[in-house]
Structures are given as C-alpha cells and as structure tokens.
Amino acid sequence: MDNAVKAQPNFFEEKRGILSWIFTTDHKRIGLMYLYLVLAFFIVGVVLGLLIRMELIAPGETIMKAQSYNAVFTLHGVIMIFIVVIPSIPAAFGNILLPIHIGAEDVAFPRLNLLSWWLYVIGTVFALISLFTGQGPPDTGWTFYVPFSEFTTTNVSVAVFGVFILGFSSILTGLNFITTIHRLRAPGMNWTRIPLFAWSLYATAWIQVLATPILGITVLLVMAERILGVGLFDPAKGGDPILYQHLFWIYSHPAVYIMILPAMGVISEIIPVFARKHIFGYKMIAFSSLAIAFAGSLVWAHHMFTSGMSDTAVLIFSFLTFIVAIPSAIKVFNWTATLYKGSISVRTPLLYALSFIFLFSVGGLAGLLLGSAGTDVHLHDTYFVVSHFHYVIFGGTGFGLFAAMHFWFPKIYGRMYNERIANIAWLILFVGFNVLYFPLYVIGLQGMPRRYYDYLPQYTGGHFISTVGSWIVAVGLLIMFVNIFHGMRKGPKVGRNPWGGATLEWFVPSPPPLLNFEEEPEVTRSPYNYKGVEPDE
Amino acid sequence: MSNIHKDYEGAKLGMWLFLFTEILLFGGMFLLYAIYLAKFPSEFHKGGDELDVVIGGVNTVVLLISSFFVAISITAIRLGNKKACLRYVYITIACSLIFLVNKFFEWKAKFSHGIYPDSEHLKELSQGENIFYGLYFLMTGLHGLHVIIGAVVLGFAVYFIQRDKINKEDFVFLENGGLYWHLVDLIWIFLFPLFYLVL
Numbered sequence: 247m248d249n250a251v252k253a254q255p256n257f258f259e260e261k262r263g264i265l266s267w268i269f270t271t272d273h274k275r276i277g278l279m280y281l282y283l284v285l286a287f288f289i290v291g292v293v294l295g296l297l298i299r300m301e302l303i304a305p306g307e308t309i310m311k312a313q314s315y316n317a318v319f320t321l322h323g324v325i326m327i328f329i330v331v332i333p334s335i336p337a338a339f340g341n342i343l344l345p346i347h348i349g350a351e352d353v354a355f356p357r358l359n360l361l362s363w364w365l366y367v368i369g370t371v372f373a374l375i376s377l378f379t380g381q382g383p384p385d386t387g388w389t390f391y392v393p394f395s396e397f398t399t400t401n402v403s404v405a406v407f408g409v410f411i412l413g414f415s416s417i418l419t420g421l422n423f424i425t426t427i428h429r430l431r432a433p434g435m436n437w438t439r440i441p442l443f444a445w446s447l448y449a450t451a452w453i454q455v456l457a458t459p460i461l462g463i464t465v466l467l468v469m470a471e472r473i474l475g476v477g478l479f480d481p482a483k484g485g486d487p488i489l490y491q492h493l494f495w496i497y498s499h500p501a502v503y504i505m506i507l508p509a510m511g512v513i514s515e516i517i518p519v520f521a522r523k524h525i526f527g528y529k530m531i532a533f534s535s536l537a538i539a540f541a542g543s544l545v546w547a548h549h550m551f552t553s554g555m556s557d558t559a560v561l562i563f564s565f566l567t568f569i570v571a572i573p574s575a576i577k578v579f580n581w582t583a584t585l586y587k588g589s590i591s592v593r594t595p596l597l598y599a600l601s602f603i604f605l606f607s608v609g610g611l612a613g614l615l616l617g618s619a620g621t622d623v624h625l626h627d628t629y630f631v632v633s634h635f636h637y638v639i640f641g642g643t644g645f646g647l648f649a650a651m652h653f654w655f656p657k658i659y660g661r662m663y664n665e666r667i668a669n670i671a672w673l674i675l676f677v678g679f680n681v682l683y684f685p686l687y688v689i690g691l692q693g694m695p696r697r698y699y700d701y702l703p704q705y706t707g708g709h710f711i712s713t714v715g716s717w718i719v720a721v722g723l724l725i726m727f728v729n730i731f732h733g734m735r736k737g738p739k740v741g742r743n744p745w746g747g748a749t750l751e752w753f754v755p756s757p758p759p760l761l762n763f764e765e766e767p768e769v770t771r772s773p774y775n776y777k778g779v780e781p782d783e
Numbered sequence: 784m785s786n787i788h789k790d791y792e793g794a795k796l797g798m799w800l801f802l803f804t805e806i807l808l809f810g811g812m813f814l815l816y817a818i819y820l821a822k823f824p825s826e827f828h829k830g831g832d833e834l835d836v837v838i839g840g841v842n843t844v845v846l847l848i849s850s851f852f853v854a855i856s857i858t859a860i861r862l863g864n865k866k867a868c869l870r871y872v873y874i875t876i877a878c879s880l881i882f883l884v885n886k887f888f889e890w891k892a893k894f895s896h897g898i899y900p901d902s903e904h905l906k907e908l909s910q911g912e913n914i915f916y917g918l919y920f921l922m923t924g925l926h927g928l929h930v931i932i933g934a935v936v937l938g939f940a941v942y943f944i945q946r947d948k949i950n951k952e953d954f955v956f957l958e959n960g961g962l963y964w965h966l967v968d969l970i971w972i973f974l975f976p977l978f979y980l981v982l
Contacts, residue, residue, distance in 0.1 A: 354793045421800045429793040459804040463811035467921070475901030476917035478815060483917075484910025489818060493811055 254759040256660070271356035272760060276363050277341030278658070283370070284338055285727075287329045292723065294322040299682075299716040302709045305701055312699045316385035317400070319697065321377065323388030324405065328412050329370050331643050332501060335508035336454070337366070337419050339650045340447045342658065344423060346751040346758060347444045349432025349767040354425035358418055365415035372408030376401040387697060389498070392479040392490045396471045403472050406465040413458045413465075416504070420454025423447050432750075434769035441749045441773040442531050446511025449535035453500045453507075457543065461497035464490070488553055495546035503542040505639055506606075507535055509646025510577055513599045516653050517581050519747045520596040521588025524774045527580040534573035541570045551619050552626045560619045567617035574610055578603060593745070594668040598649035601676050605641025609634055612687065627697070629708075630690025633683045641679060648675075651730060656740045660756040663733030671725035678718025685711045746781030749773040791955055798959040802966050805929075809970055812922050816977060819914045826911025830919070831981035838889045839979040842882050843971065849878030850968040853937070853961040863951040865944060872941055872957075875964065879934040886927055890920075919978050926970055933967045936960045 257274045260266075267275055297318050301308050310318065341359065345352050353359050377383040380401030386394055395402050427448050431440070440448075467490075470476055477483025479490045518525040525531065547555060547563040555563075581603055590596070612634040615621045625631065656662050689708035694701055701709070743752040750767055751758070820827050856871035897904030898916055905913045940957045943949040949957050 354790065355797060358797075417801075417804050421797055421804075424800060425793050425797045428796060429790055455800055455804055456807060459807035460811050463808050466925075467811075470900075470921055474920075476921060477901075477913055478917055478921075483906075484819075484823070484914045485917075486818070486822075489815060493814070496811075 254755075254764065256755065256757040257760050258757055260760045269360070271352070271360050273341045273345050273353050273356065273359060274658075274758065274762075276359050277338050277343075279363055280333055280341060280366065281338035283367070284330050284334050287325050287370070288334075289727075291322055291326040291330055292720065294318050294325065296716055296720060298322060299713040301699075302701070303713040304710070305703055305706060307700075313382075313385065315699045316387075317383040320384050320387055324373060324384070324409070326639075327388050327501075328409050329373065331505045331639055332412075332416060333366060333419075334505075334643060334647045335512060335650060336423075336447055336450050336504065337362070337416075339443075339512070339647075339654065340419070340423060340450075340508060343654065343751060344426060344444055344447055345430070346754065346762050347441045347749060347773075348427060348430060349435050349750055349763070349769060350426060350430035351761040351763070353422050354429055355422050359422055362415045362418040362422070365411050365418070369408045369411030369413075369415060372411060373405055374408075376405035376408065380404065389494060390465070390468055391494075392468065392471070392487045393481070395468055396480060403469050406468050410462055410465045410469075413461050416454050417458045417462075420451035420458070423451040424455065427451075432767045432769055438529065438532075439769055439772055440532075442514035442525065442528070442535075443508070443511035443749075445532040446507045446514070446535045449539040450504050450507045452536075453504050453539050453543065457497045457500035457504075460493060461501075464493040464497065467493075488550070488555075491550050491553055492547065495549045499546040499549065500539075500543045502635075502639070503538055505643045506646075507538060509602065509643045509649075510535070512646045512650045512653070513581060513602050514577070515747075515749065516595045516599040516649055517584050518774045518776075519653075519745050520593060520599075521585050521590050522746070522776050523584055523588040524772065524776070525580070526583035526586075527576070528772070528774065530576050531580050534576040537573040538570060541566065541573065545570060545617075548617050548622070551622045564617060564619045564622075568614065571610065571614060571617075578607060578610075594663075594665055594672060595649050595653035595745070597669060597672045597676075598645050598652060601672070602642060602645045602649060605637050605645060605679065609637025609639075609641055612637065625690065627695055628690040629686040629694045629696055632696045633686035633690055636683045636686075641683075648672075648726065653745070654751075655730065655733065656744045657751055657756050657758070659734050659737070660739055661733055661737035662740045662744065663729050663737055667725065667729045671722050671729060673722075674718060674725065675722030678715050678720075678722050680715070682712055682715030682719050685709075685715070741782040743779070743782050746776065746779055748776050748779045752779075789953065789955075794955045794959065798962055802962060805966055806970075809922075809925070812918070812925065813973070816918055816922070819911075819918065820981070823909075823911025823914060826909055827915050827981050830912050830915035831978060834919070834979050835889055835892070836979050838885050839975050842885050843975050845878050845882050845885070846968045846971050849875045849882075850965055852878070853964045857954065857958050857961050860944070860949060860954045860957060861951065865947075865950075868957075869941065869944055872937055872944070876934050876937050876941075879930050879937075882930055883927065886923065922974055923978070926967070926974055929967045929970070933960075933964045936963055 257272055260272075261270075267279060270276060297309070298315070301310055301315055301318075341353070382400045384390075384395075384398070384400050384402045384405045386398060386400075386402060390402065390406055395406075427440070427444060467478060471479055478485045479487050481487065514525060514531055545563060545567045547559060548567045551560050551564075612630065616625055616631060616634060652663070652668060685708040689705045690696075692705065692708075694705045694708070740756065742754065742756055745752070748771070750769070750773070753767075754763055852871045852874045856868045856875065859868035859871060893899065893916075899905075900917055900920055905916060937960050940949060940960045943956060
C-alpha cells in the first residue's frame with residue numbers, strides 16, 4: 247500500500263498541456279495561474295509606477311504630457327489595486343494552501359473556483375481593452391470619482407465594467423472559501439486548530455462577500471450614468487456626488503483589509519516557524535482578524551473628512567477609525583512576543599516577515615494621523631497619503647506576498663532558490679523601499695498635493711530622492727524575480743519540510759499530489775506545536 | 784479517489800452567501816432611495832401617483848404565485864413526482880414571462896409620455912422627479928434583469944430534470960434555483976410599495 251501511494255504523481259505531472267491548466271479544477275493549479283497573472287501585472291504596474299516617478303523627478307514636463315500622466319497614474323492604480331493586490335494573496339496563495347491547511351482535497355466548489363479565475367481573466371481583459379479603444383485610457387484615478395468620471399470622454403465605461411467583473415470573481419472566491427472552511431475541515435481540525443493563515447482568509451472572505459456587492463452596484467451606476475444619463479450623482483439633475491463617494495468607500499475601505507489581512511496571515515505562519523516557538527496569543531490573532539474585518543467595515547467615511555460631512559459624522563468615523571488600530575496592534579505585539587526568547591533562524595521568509603512588521607507599523611501609525619480629523623484636514627490628498635498607503639499596501643501586502651513566495655516556494659516546486667541571492671535582493675528591496683517612500687512623507691507634510699503633474703521647486707529634492715529609490719526597488723525586484731525563476735527550474739531539490747513547519751502542508755510531498763494527501767489526515771495537535779517536528783532538507 | 788463530491792449543506796451555504804451579496808447589491812440602491820426620498824419627499828409622492836398601481840399589483844400577485852409554484856415543485860421532486868415537478872417549474876417560468884410582458888407595457892407607456900432617463904420631458908420636470916424616475920428605471924430594470932436570470936436558471940433546471948440529473952436524491956440545484964427565485968420575488972415585494980404606493 248505504502249509504495250503504491252508513494253507513486254502518486256504530483257499535481258504538475260498529473261496532466262500536461264495548456265488546456266489541462268486553464269480548464270483545471272485543481273485548487274493548486276488555479277492558485278498558481280492566479281499567481282502568475284498577478285505577478286505579470288505587478289510588473290506592468292511597477293513599470294507604470296517607474297514612469298510616474300520618472301516624470302516627477304523634476305518640475306515641469308520631463309517624459310510625458312499631462313494627459314498621459316493622468317492616464318498612467320490611473321492605470322497604475324487600477325492595475326495594482328483591482329488586478330494585483332486584491333487577488334494577490336487570497337486568490338493565489340489562498341487557493342494553493344487553504345484546502346491543504348485544513349486537510350481537504352479541494353475547495354468546496356472546484357468548478358466555481360475555475361469560474362472565478364476565468365472571470366478574473368475576463369475582467370482583466372476588459373481593463374486592458376479600455377486602454378486601446380474609445381477615446382483614450384481612463385484618466386479619473388482608480389476611484390472613478392463623479393462627476394468627472396461621468397463626463398470625461400475617455401474610456402471609463404469599459405474600465406468600470408472590467409472592475410465589476412473582477413469584483414464578481416472576488417465574491418465567488420470569498421464564498422467558496424467560507425464554505426470550504428465550514429464544511430471541509432479534516433477530522434480533528436476544530437476551530438482552534440485552524441492555521442492562522444486560514445483564519446485570516448476566513449475573515450477576508452467575509453469582507454469579500456459583504457463589501458464587494460456595493461462596489462458592484464457603484465460601478466454599475468457609473469456606467470448607467472454615463473450611458474443613460476440618469477443623473478443620480480449629477481447635481482444639475484438633483485443627484486449628489488457625495489453619495490457616490492460613500493458608496494465607493496463602503497467597499498473600497500474594507501477592500502484594504504482584503505489586501506492586508508491575508509498578508510498578516512502569512513506573517514503569522516512564518517514567524518512561529520522561524521522562532522521555533524508556539525505562536526503567542528493564537529486566539530487573539532485569530533480573533534483580531536475578525537475584529538479588523540468587522541471594525542474595518544465601519545470606517546469608510548474617513549476618506550471623506552474634507553468632502554463636506556456633518557461634524558458629528560466626522561467625529562464618529564474618526565473614532566471608529568482609531569478602533570481598527572487596536573486589533574492591528576494586537577497582531578504586531580503578538581508577533582514580537584512570539585519572537586521573544588525564540589530560537590530564531592534568520593532565513594529569507596523571516597527577513598520579509600520582519601520587514602513587513604516594520605513597514606506595516608510605519609504605514610499604520612501614519613494612518614492614525616490621517617484618521618484623526620484635525621490632522622487629516624492638513625494632510626488630505628497630499629503625498630503623505632500616498633506614502634501611507636504605499637507603506638501599508640506595498641510594504642504590507644507586497645512584502646507579505648514576497649514572504650509567501652519565498653516561504654512556500656519549496657512546497658510548490660519541490661526545489662529551493664538561492665538563499666544568499668534572495669537575502670541580497672531583500673536588502674536592496676528594503677532599502678530602496680524606504681528611499682522611495684519615506685521622502686514622500688516629508689514632502690506631503692510640507693504640502694505637496696498628490697496626483698499633480700507639476701509642482702513647485704521646493705519639492706524637487708524629495709521627489710528626486712524618491713525617484714532614485716524607485717530605481718533601487720526595481721533592481722531589488724529584478725534580482726528577486728530572476729532568483730525565483732531560476733530556482734523554479736534549476737534549484738536543488740528539497741524534501742517535504744525544509745523549514746520545519748508544523749502545519750499540514752509540510753507533511754505532504756513537495757509538490758503535493760493531485761488530491762493533496764496520501765491518506766486522509768487526522769489532526770491531533772496545534773499547527774504551531776513544534777515538538778518532534780524536524781526540518782528535513 | 785474522486786474529488787467530485789456532493790455536499791448538500793455546503794451547496795446550500797454557498798447559495799445563501801450568494802443571496803446575501805444580491806441583497807447587498809440592491810442594498811446600495813435602497814440606500815440611494817432612502818436618501819433621495821428624505822431629500823425630495825413631495826416629488827417622490829407625485830412620481831408614485833403617476834405609476835400604474837394596477838399593473839404593479841398584478842405583477843406582485845404574479846410573482847407571489849410563481850414563488851408558490853417553485854416551492855411546490857421542490858416538494859414534488861422530493862416525492863419523486865417528476866411530471867408534476869416539471870409542470871410546476873413551467874408555470875413558474877410562465878409567470879416570469881407574464882411579469883416581463885407587463886413590465887414591458889408599463890415601461891412602453893412611460894416612454895411614450897417622454898419619460899425615460901435623460902429625456903427632454905424629464906429635464907423640464909423638477910430634480911426630485913428626475914431622480915424618482917431615474918431610480919424607478921434603474922431599480923426595476925435591475926430587478927427585471929434578475930427575473931430574466933432566474934428564469935434562465937429555472938430553464939436549466941427543466942433541462943436537468945428531464946435528464947434525471949435532478950432527481951429524488953439530488954435536487955439541490957432546483958432548490959437553490961428556487962431560493963434565487965424567492966429572492967427575486969422578495970426584492971419586488973420591497974420595490975412595489977416603495978415606488979407604486981409611496982405616500
């Protein structure tokens with residue numbers, strides 16, 4: 247029996263050919279397809295970002311005209327938010343890992359999972375079509391604020407339709423994950439033995455299901471406004487543009503927790519493995535994910551302090567915004583407490599995890615300045631905001647994604663990348679990141695407004711340093727991707743459990759077989775109990 | 784080993800979650816309705832007077848009847864009575880068609896009076912009436928789209944029942960289709976008083 251079981255082909259070998267991938271219902275293949283598309287579009291987004299920074303290296307026109315600049319930063323936003331960051335960890339690594347984590351053969355609805363991926367592709371195609379058809383790419387910013395988005399002649403309708411489809415894909419993924427976690431846990435996998443990454447996906451999935459429909463109706467309304475001219479958001483016809491902002495942020499603020507929660511889940515997996523210690527405060531970390539998901543859904547209007555709301559509303563939303571900081575801080579303190587007196591081995595995934603904690607804290611604390619109404623009035627729509635969300639989204643979700651890529655790499659490919667080069671890439675990336683974004687805090691405080699094509703000469707220094715930083719980041723990313731790509735094909739083979747992790751995925755072969763497990767797992771221990779777990783290289 | 788598994792509870796859970804998202808989708812529109820009703824109460828009253836309560840009422844009754852038939856079709860398939868089940872699903876789909884035809888005539892009448900989004904006539908009316916009719920067309924239009932989707936889903940159910948893919952043991956597709964149909968009905972139950980009976 248044992249030998250026959252060992253002979254199972256892994257999920258790469260099971261079937262071959264492009265069709266066996268794009269029509270697969272295997273969660274690991276679907277996850278990988280998400281990952282490859284996400285990374286491809288990440289590179290596109292990075293190139294657009296480099297163009298923006300290049301344009302801003304000096305005042306006045308440098309490499310493009312103002313209209314192109316508007317289109318480029320809109321595309322950078324749309325691609326990075328809707329196509330890259332939102333699906334990055336939940337759809338890619340969530341799909342690859344969630345069923346293995348909870349001891350299931352696949353997600354609850356494998357075919358629906360494939361449909362989500364197809365919808366993601368179709369939505370992306372629509373977003374791309376909007377660039378090359380109609381009267382030029384959208385120039386509204388990724389928020390599609392009315393009334394400008396109603397009246398601009400650029401191709402907004404097609405782009406928002408793409409966003410609608412991407413939202414649909416996100417809803418179906420969330421729905422699938424909730425059902426999977428409720429129905430398909432292995433025997434013995436009770437709620438307090440679920441790995442924290444799965445917990446974070448659970449919280450994320452609820453946000454996806456409950457918030458995304460609002461985005462759906464909002465972008466449909468933008469289309470209706472453009473095509474039918476109903477006037478719901480047009481003051482001349484009795485409509486109210488502020489209502490658009492409310493509807494938009496009711497989704498889009500919770501969406502930042504769709505972005506950050508899974509990354510926090512990744513960090514919660516990595517820290518205990520490399521500290522070789524049971525995670526500190528398992529229940530509090532799990533609970534804080536749900537608390538962030540809940541509280542994060544009540545704070546949308548802190549994007550609108552300067553849009554004209556009643557003072558009472560501003561006060562309440564400011565207060566609620568501060569509440570989100572509590573569960574976030576619980577996580578950060580628990581990670582640090584896990585490291586305390588741990589037997590730490592500094593490997594690449596841990597470096598990314600540690601830099602996550604640092605960058606997320608810098609970004610998160612800046613968020614408090616934006617969340618309190620008084621300081622927000624000064625900082626609203628300045629580069630301070632740009633820096634804040636890049637620290638949280640790129641420094642948080644982005645570094646979380648890189649951490650996940652390095653942590654689960656040996657599990658997915660059964661090979662290892664060159665750790666020395668990976669560490670060098672990390673260092674360059676980390677330094678470049680701070681050179682790129684920290685100056686933006688400073689010029690933001692000095693009053694440099696965001697989205698502007700041109701600026702006054704006193705901001706030149708900050709912009710110049712920042713642009714140099716963007717080149718350093720690009721170099722770091724290049725080294726990282728080349729190393730990963732090389733490791734995929736030529737890296738040395740490794741065993742099942744190179745890091746000595748205790749969650750279920752480390753006890754199945756690398757790469758895992760089609761149905762994940764050689765025999766149905768029975769869970770008898772906590773996922774962070776390292777007694778008797780030895781790394782095997 | 785096969786990973787094609789049937790999980791009745793899981794399928795129902797997934798469907799309920801999906802229905803939540805549909806409610807939230809309409810929730811965005813209801814939110815707009817609530818705010819504009821507070822802003823333009825008298826215009827909404829005037830607009831509500833213009834709509835044809837008889838057609839709206841008939842459509843409400845039609846949808847309620849259809850909900851009844853989709854419900855007993857599930858009972859029929861559980862009892863193994865394929866023929867009766869098919870008959871009830873046919874009646875449900877017929878009701879959806881009656882609803883859509885009624886809606887068509889109602890919209891056509893409005894269009895012939897020059898009332899449609901962005902029309903010259905609406906521009907002459909007050910802002911509140913423009914918003915009222917805008918919401919009316921968007922919300923009933925979105926609902927009508929859901930009626931069509933529901934009818935298509937039930938059409939697939941008919942196809943599966945005929946081929947015994949939906950049978951006494953495995954009827955969750957029909958049951959989920961029925962749930963969807965009830966949702967379509969439920970949303971109309973809210974739309975009807977908001978637009979036709981608004982005071």
